[in-house]
Amino acid sequence: MKTYELTDDSVVVVIGSGAGGGTVSNELAQKGLDVVCLEAGNRMTLADIKNDPPAMNQKMGWLDKRIGPPVWLCKTVGGTTVRWSGMTPRIQGHEFKPLTTYGHLPDTSIIDWPLTLEEIEPYYVRAEDKMGVAGTGDIPLYPETNNYKVLRAGAKRVGYKEITTKHVAINPVARDGRPGCQQLGFCHAGCKIRAKWSTLYTEIPKAEAIGHFEIRPNSMVLQITHDKSGKVTGVVYRASDGALHEQKARAVCVAGNVVETTRLLLNSESSLFPHGLANSSGHLGRNYMRHMVAFVYAIMPGRR
Amino acid sequence: MGENGPFFNAMKTPVMWAIYNATELWALIDYPGPSFPFGGYINRGFDDIDWLPTA
Numbered sequence: 001m002k003t004y005e006l007t008d009d010s011v012v013v014v015i016g017s018g019a020g021g022g023t024v025s026n027e028l029a030q031k032g033l034d035v036v037c038l039e040a041g042n043r044m045t046l047a048d049i050k051n052d053p054p055a056m057n058q059k060m061g062w063l064d065k066r067i068g069p070p071v072w073l074c075k076t077v078g079g080t081t082v083r084w085s086g087m088t089p090r091i092q093g094h095e096f097k098p099l100t101t102y103g104h105l106p107d108t109s110i111i112d113w114p115l116t117l118e119e120i121e122p123y124y125v126r127a128e129d130k131m132g133v134a135g136t137g138d139i140p141l142y143p144e145t146n147n148y149k150v151l152r153a154g155a156k157r158v159g160y161k162e163i164t165t166k167h168v169a170i171n172p173v174a175r176d177g178r179p180g181c182q183q184l185g186f187c188h189a190g191c192k193i194r195a196k197w198s199t200l201y202t203e204i205p206k207a208e209a210i211g212h213f214e215i216r217p218n219s220m221v222l223q224i225t226h227d228k229s230g231k232v233t234g235v236v237y238r239a240s241d242g243a244l245h246e247q248k249a250r251a252v253c254v255a256g257n258v259v260e261t262t263r264l265l266l267n268s269e270s271s272l273f274p275h276g277l278a279n280s281s282g283h284l285g286r287n288y289m290r291h292m293v294a295f296v297y298a299i300m301p302g303r304r
Numbered sequence: 305m306g307e308n309g310p311f312f313n314a315m316k317t318p319v320m321w322a323i324y325n326a327t328e329l330w331a332l333i334d335y336p337g338p339s340f341p342f343g344g345y346i347n348r349g350f351d352d353i354d355w356l357p358t359a
Contacts (some may be wrong), residue, residue, distance in 0.1 A: 051338030054321050146353045153356050182344030192340050299334070301355055 003214050004036050009248035011036045013235050014255060015221045015264065018079020021255035022199025023130070025215075026207040034212050036247055037204075038219040038237050040260070041075035044082070044200070049190040056083075056189040062260075071290070073257050077217055078200025080257060082190045086168040086197065088133045090124055093117040109287055131169035131197040132176055142172045145183065146300060169197040176202070224252055224268040224277055258290070 004011050014025045017039040025037045041060065050056060057063075060082055062073035074080045094101045097112040104110065125136075134142035144152075152163050170187070173180040181195040194201045207213035218240035225233050225246065234248040254261050262285045266276040276284055306312065323329055330337050339345055 051340050054325055143351060145350050149351070149353060149356055182346045183348075183350040184339045184344040185350075186339065193344075300353065302353065 001208065001214070002034075002211050004034060006245055006247050008034075009234070009250060010034060011247075011249055012251045012253065013038060013247055013249040014253045015235065016040075016079055016255035016257065016260075017077050017199060017204060017215060018074070018255065018257065019081050019084075019199065021253065022078065022081070022203040022207075024253050024255065025213060026199075026203035026210075029207040029210050029212040032212060035207065035214070036249070037207075037213065037215040038221050038235065038247070039077050039079075039215060039217050040220040040256075041077065041079075041217065043077040043215070043217040044190070046192060046194070046201070049192045051184060051186040051189060051192065053186065053189045060190065071259055073259065076200075077204065077215065078198045081198040082200055083188050084196075084198075085187055086170045088128065088131065088167050088169050089164050091117070091120075109283070130202075132171055132178075133167055133169050134172045135167045139175065140172050142168050142170060142181070150300075171195045178202070221256070221264060222267065224254070224264065226270065226272070226277075228272075230272055258288070 011034045012028055014021045014028075014035055014037040016022075017025070017037050021037060021039075025035045029035050041062075044060065048059060060074050060076035062071075062075040072080070072083065074083050076082055093116070096115060096117055099110050099112045102110070127133075128136040132139060134140065155163055170191075171178055171180045178194045178201070182193055184192060186192070187196055191198065204213075204215060208215070216237075216239070219237045221235045221237045222244070223236040225236060227233050232249065232252045234246055235252060236244055236246050238244055254264060256264060265278050265284055268277045269275065273279070275282065278284060323333065324335070327337065329335075342348065344350075
């Protein structure tokens with residue numbers, strides 16, 4: 001397995017190994033760039049994945065008290081793609097223009113995105129192909145489960161016309177070296193058969209196989225360093241033994257999900273950047289956005 | 305008090321975890337537990353309901 005020296009300033013450092021970090025690591029490695037990916041959590045194998053949500057939360061959840069529910073981050077190789085449900089609807093055209101669509105809302109800084117659906121569509125196509133999103137390209141739709149049938153019937157009854165729940169990054173049939181879904185029903189505890197896309201067993205091993213990539217688990221980045229001109233020079237991280245190291249870098253990609261990315265940029269303040277890195281707007285750490293999820297638990301008629 | 309009160313909300317998560325961690329209770333609440341050893345539900349009725357209106 002490829003390894004790099006701490007003093008090697010030709011590498012790109014990627015912070016985080018989830019949807020963003022795992023993917024950008026593999027893309028760069030495939031192009032022949034040398035990548036060091038620093039991941040705060042452990043590296044699990046498929047043997048570590050159990051159909052046991054509370055036990056898995058202890059293994060892979062980000063359990064620091066300052067995060068906790070409702071921010072359901074993961075601290076593990078693969079990041080939150082180990083836990084995600086694979087839901088992959090596209091943002092719709094009008095949703096790129098929330099200010100135009102909904103108007104100004106008090107106490108918000110709502111603006112239109114500086115992007116359109118048309119501009120981003122080619123990247124949606126590439127991302128859906130990489131993740132193997134059901135119902136896109138030549139991939140069949142995900143099968144209609146009992147839960148889906150019930151929710152669809154209810155959604156139709158209350159007036160929904162378009163229901164896209166079947167577009168998920170879970171293989172309906174075998175694809176890209178991974179099997180089709182066996183309906184285990186424990187997606188949020190990690191997919192034990194790899195039918196659900198996660199960088200843990202897709203992008204990261206692909207990057208390792210190409211030989212331009214090193215992942216360092218249990219490596220919590222604490223600060224991004226820069227020179228007098230303001231250019232990034234590397235990162236300081238805490239390794240599993242508690243020791244601090246500085247990894248030099250030609251460039252740094254920050255992909256630590258919303259809470260940790262923000263915290264790292266704020267903690268990287270310096271005399272040159274007294275309000276944190278990437279914060280010339282003063283908006284770093286504000287305007288928090290997440291997608292919200294509602295769960296419903298019920299007993300299916302006819303089950304007992 | 306009630307479901308919106310602090311007592312219920314403080315107890316909800318620990319009780320839920322206690323139940324789902326107590327394998328001897330699973331049968332009582334019809335929780336079937338891990339499905340991986342049985343090949344999931346792909347051949348065990350994941351799409352078999354017949355009671356929804358067809359319209």
